[in-house]
Amino acid sequence: MSEQTNKINVGNLDSNMTVENVQxxxxxxxxxxxxxxxxxxxxxxxxxxxxxxxxxxxxxxxxxxxxxxxxxxxxxxxxxxxxxxxxxxxxxxxxxxxxxxxxxxxxxxxxxxxxxxxxxxxxxxxxxxxxxxxxxxxxxxxxxxxxxxxxxxxxxxxxxxxxxxxxxxxxxxxAAPSLARAKPVVLYGTSILQGGCASRPGMAYPAILSRSIPLEFVNLGFSGNGKGEPELARTIAEIADPALFVLDYEANIASVEQMASTLPVFIRILRERHPTVPLLVISKIRFAKERFDEGMLNMHENLKRIQKETVERLKQDGDANIHFYDGSELLGDDFSECTVDGVHPTDLGFLRMARALEPTIRELVNPHLH
Missing domain, CATH: 2.60.120.260 (Galactose-binding domain-like)
Known part of the structure; x- marks a missing residue:
């Protein structure tokens, strides 16, 4: 066999890999x-x-x-x-x-x-x-x-x-058929929420959920920069008549102190405008390196604890519509095989996240589905 020196052009070998310039x-x-x-x-x-x-x-x-x-x-x-x-x-x-x-x-x-x-x-x-x-x-x-x-x-x-x-x-x-009710599910968080690194837009986990739960889903994931700022909470609170708020921003938080200071304030601001709207706090998914890095795993567990304790305290203070979800369970035991880089899910990871979250989210928005 002669030595191959030419660069491989897959499009020349497989027509399914080509891009047709259709105008x-x-x-x-x-x-x-x-x-x-x-x-x-x-x-x-x-x-x-x-x-x-x-x-x-x-x-x-x-x-x-x-x-x-x-x-x-x-x-x-x-x-x-x-x-x-x-x-x-x-x-x-x-x-x-x-x-x-x-x-x-x-x-x-x-x-x-x-x-x-x-x-x-x-x-x-x-x-x-x-x-x-x-x-x-x-x-x-x-x-x-x-x-x-x-x-x-x-x-x-x-x-x-x-x-x-x-x-x-x-x-x-x-016009397309109307959704169940004109009430959006509003999600705030990180690059993972935004959809990094889905292979296509329909595979971000809020997008998957939007096909099984017929409500509008508003994706407010900000890559590396959704950090629970009060300015964001006040802006998000302007959204009229939401069906549900989801807070999924742990992965952008650098310390336990930052989570402990931002989460109660963020929730309080939302509650000033929307006192009874269901609110779901989700701790982050497991990252691959947490199997080997004890410090990283401990940080995750401490951040999760702060979120859970905040929700439990607010419940005890009379907020019956706030809930916590342990996100470390979302990807399953083989979580490290569900990401591109140990952090951001593949389509498989996003599908697992959506399927795991769907029963909880469906229950919380159920009054708006009829």
């Missing part, structure tokens, strides 16, 4: 900011018209990193009903794919799910050149009209300046 000039292009599209996951979009998870100009000065990360569109969804035989998307991002341990499909791509709320199934992910900040991608071309409910998930770790939906010129377009 369909026959389509009618529509903005999802206009009716009858429904957009979930951006609480301030009706007022500001921005694909952004926090207000553009919040009343409180937020940490600069949080302000920037709020432009990442994790948790955003576009929903609609159509009979179009074709479906494509045009996207203008704020940057290109640049992460070493997270696929560009998760960082910068859109996921397409089909079906009614509570029974959506994955169809496909936008195929695009990860080095570009703009792309057009085709989700399907069925060659025939077909009635379907569509849900598109926004990118997890990049901003979206513009997005356009392409359908047949003569296709019908209607």
């Amino acid at each position: 369909d000039t026959s389509l009618r292009w529509l903005s999802p900011l206009e009716p009858p599209f429904r957009i979930d996951g951006f609480p301030w979009i009706a007022k500001e018209g921005k694909y952004r998870r926090l207000p553009v100009a919040p009343a409180d000065d937020l940490p600069e990193a949080v302000h920037m990360l709020a432009n990442c569109t994790a948790g955003g969804q576009i929903r609609f009903h159509t009979n179009s035989s074709k479906l494509s998307i045009k996207v203008k991002l704020t940057g290109s794919g640049d992460m070493y341990h997270m696929p560009a499909t998760g960082q910068c791509g859109f996921d397409c799910y089909l079906g009614a709320p509570g029974s959506e199934h994955f169809w496909g992910t936008a195929a695009f050149d990860h080095t570009k900040e703009e792309y057009e991608a085709q989700f399907y071309d069925w060659k025939m009209k077909r009635e379907i409910n569509v849900k598109l998930y926004f990118p997890l770790y990049q901003g979206v300046q513009e997005v356009w939906i392409g359908i047949d010129p003569d296709a019908e377009l209607d």
